[in-house]
Amino acid sequence: ILNVEQSPQSLHVQEGDSTNFTCSFPSSNFYALHWYRWETAKSPEALFVMTLNGDEKKKGRISATLNTKEGYSYLYIKGSQPEDSATYLCASMDTGRRALTFGSGTRLQVQP
Amino acid sequence: KAGVTQTPRYLIKTRGQQVTLSCSPISGHRSVSWYQQTPGQGLQFLFEYFSETQRNKGNFPGRFSGRQFSNSRSEMNVSTLELGDSALYLCASSFSPPGLATDTQYFGPGTRLTVL
Numbered sequence: 001i002l003n004v005e006q007s008p009q010s011l012h013v014q015e016g017d018s019t020n021f022t023c024s025f026p027s028s029n030f031y032a033l034h035w036y037r038w039e040t041a042k043s044p045e046a047l048f049v050m051t052l053n054g055d056e057k058k059k060g061r062i063s064a065t066l067n068t069k070e071g072y073s074y075l076y077i078k079g080s081q082p083e084d085s086a087t088y089l090c091a092s093m094d095t096g097r098r099a100l101t102f103g104s105g106t107r108l109q110v111q112p
Numbered sequence: 113k114a115g116v117t118q119t120p121r122y123l124i125k126t127r128g129q130q131v132t133l134s135c136s137p138i139s140g141h142r143s144v145s146w147y148q149q150t151p152g153q154g155l156q157f158l159f160e161y162f163s164e165t166q167r168n169k170g171n172f173p174g175r176f177s178g179r180q181f182s183n184s185r186s187e188m189n190v191s192t193l194e195l196g197d198s199a200l201y202l203c204a205s206s207f208s209p210p211g212l213a214t215d216t217q218y219f220g221p222g223t224r225l226t227v228l
Contacts, residue, residue: 004154032214043116043219044155044202051214089154098210099145099168100217102154 004092006103013080014111020076021106023090027071032093034100035064035075039086047075047088080110114139116205116220124226130191133223137184137205143167144186145206145217146178150199158201160210161186167210190225198227 005024013019025033035047048057053068061078077084087107091100117136125131137144145168146158157170161180178188184205190197204217 034217036219043221044204046216046218049214049216091155097168099157099160099170100155101157102147104152104154 004090004101004103006088006090006106008106009104010107010109012109012111015081017080017110018076018078019080019108020074021088021108023073023075023092023103025071025073025090025092025101026094027068029094029096030068030071030092031095031098033066033073034091034093035073036089036091037086038089038105044089077108080108082110082112084108085110116203116218118201118203118220118223120223121221122224122226124228125193126228127193127195129193130189131193131225132187132189133201133203133225135186135188135203135205135220137186137203138218141205141207141218142184143206143208143210143215144180144184145204145210146186146188147202147204148172148199149202149222150196155202158188162209193227195227198225200224 033050036044038044050066055066064075066073087105089105091102119134143162145160147155160168164180175191180186200222202222204219206215208215
């Protein structure tokens with residue numbers, strides 16, 4: 001059974017700060033890593049799907065990197081804005097089970 | 113294109129009762145997955161359906177069951193409710209068959225179940 005861990009659990013930053021979070025997952029039998037953003041009272045929204053070691057994805061001010069050999073992914077937000085306030089979830093999929101296993105998330109609050 | 117819809121949005125039941133939740137995927141999507149979120153826990157995978165067949169199952173007791181209809185709509189059922197079943201239940205749909213690494217899942221707004 002996969003164990004996906006995210007850190008930190010929560011983060012408070014000021015508007016304009018850049019920030020990053022970590023997602024750790026077992027590196028054996030890795031298949032894919034997904035990042036989601038979940039705003040309060042809304043549905044989780046897909047940010048990135050990453051499969052290859054060294055993958056880097058970018059969407060506006062948000063980017064992510066993937067290291068499958070050591071089992072971690074970083075999510076970066078450049079120049080945080082209040083609308084970035086949300087819980088950021090990562091989920092890993094292995095070659096055996098082929099189902100997403102989610103971490104507990106990092107809750108980001110951006111103060112104006 | 114309409115998003116994933118879930119009904120009802122809120123539900124209150126008592127211990128021992130059973131409950132059925134419904135999920136309508138995005139038009140054209142054939143995979144539907146169900147997740148449970150309880151306070152302090154990440155999303156826990158319940159099961160996944162594709163073409164009316166359960167293709168994958170998480171580590172939940174047999175009280176949790178589901179099905180998918182020919183129009184891809186899915187229902188999940190929880191029998192003999194326990195207090196610990198109080199949770200947010202999310203469904204997600206995707207276009208491709210289960211386990212396709214690059215396929216994005218689109219989530220519904222969830223059903224908040226409270227068991228008294």
